[in-house]
Amino acid sequence: MSATRDSQRIVLAGASSLLGAELKSLLEESRFASWDLSLVDEETVAGTLTEAGGEPVVIQPVEEGTFERAKLIFFTGSAAFTERNLPAARESGPP
Numbered sequence: 001m002s003a004t005r006d007s008q009r010i011v012l013a014g015a016s017s018l019l020g021a022e023l024k025s026l027l028e029e030s031r032f033a034s035w036d037l038s039l040v041d042e043e044t045v046a047g048t049l050t051e052a053g054g055e056p057v058v059i060q061p062v063e064e065g066t067f068e069r070a071k072l073i074f075f076t077g078s079a080a081f082t083e084r085n086l087p088a089a090r091e092s093g094p095p
Helices: 018-028 079-091
Strands: 009-013 036-041 049-052 055-058 072-075
Touching: 009 018, 009 079, 018 036, 036 049, 036 055, 072 079
Parallel strands: 009 036, 009 072
Antiparallel strands: 049 055
């Protein structure tokens, strides 16, 4: 079985958006609460301190390898952000 298929990693791309915050909250209250949640967003908000699962988390910029081993990827940012980063998410391979 592939590492991606066994992965319990979720990437929330656009984490600082209202939709991203709402989705993060829903994921934390769901069966995915124990999964590894990565928060990424535009360079302008990278470094922002937030919380996930009751722990402090820093929103990261999208970099090479951001989407690797992700079982689920959610785009919640702007259309332009999604367009720029969707190819990298697709290249990371199917779960």
